Amino acid sequence: MRKKTAEEWEQVRIPKGLLNNIKDFLESNQAKELGYTSASQVAVDAIRELLIQHNPQMRHFNIQDNIIRVVDIKIDNNLLIEIFHKNNLLRCSYCEKVDCEHIKFLWEDPNLVKEFKKLGLKPPV
Numbered sequence: 576m577r578k579k580t581a582e583e584w585e586q587v588r589i590p591k592g593l594l595n596n597i598k599d600f601l602e603s604n605q606a607k608e609l610g611y612t613s614a615s616q617v618a619v620d621a622i623r624e625l626l627i628q629h630n631p632q633m634r635h636f637n638i639q640d641n642i643i644r645v646v647d648i649k650i651d652n653n654l655l656i657e658i659f660h661k662n663n664l665l666r667c668s669y670c671e672k673v674d675c676e677h678i679k680f681l682w683e684d685p686n687l688v689k690e691f692k693k694l695g696l697k698p699p700v
């Protein structure tokens with residue numbers, strides 16, 4: 576992942592007890608296996624996951640035969656938009672782009688990101 580510069584970050588206050596819980600988690604083998612090294616990473620992923628759960632705009636389906644299917648209710652609730660991966664990049668068949676909002680949406684899902692990394696895919700720049 577590209578290193579974020581200081582200007583790209585904002586502060587959010589969380590209770591000390593919660594931060595201590597995150598620090599305890601960081602000490603665990605599970606956190607190490609998942610590659611977490613800072614409280615910020617844990618907080619960002621947790622918040623992102625919550626936002627995805629409550630984002631009604633887009634949903635994705637399984638990865639199958641190199642195709643990921645996305646529904647974007649802004650376009651059509653019944654249309655499955657197909658995203659292919661080729662040459663280490665995802666390509667949206669609807670937008671005919673490698674960096675559209677559908678692809679960015681997929682890269683926001685930590686579970687998909689793990690799959691993408693296994694497949695050697697690169698995020699849009």
Ligand SMILES: [Zn+2]
Binds near residue numbers: 675678
């Ligand atoms: Zn698209």
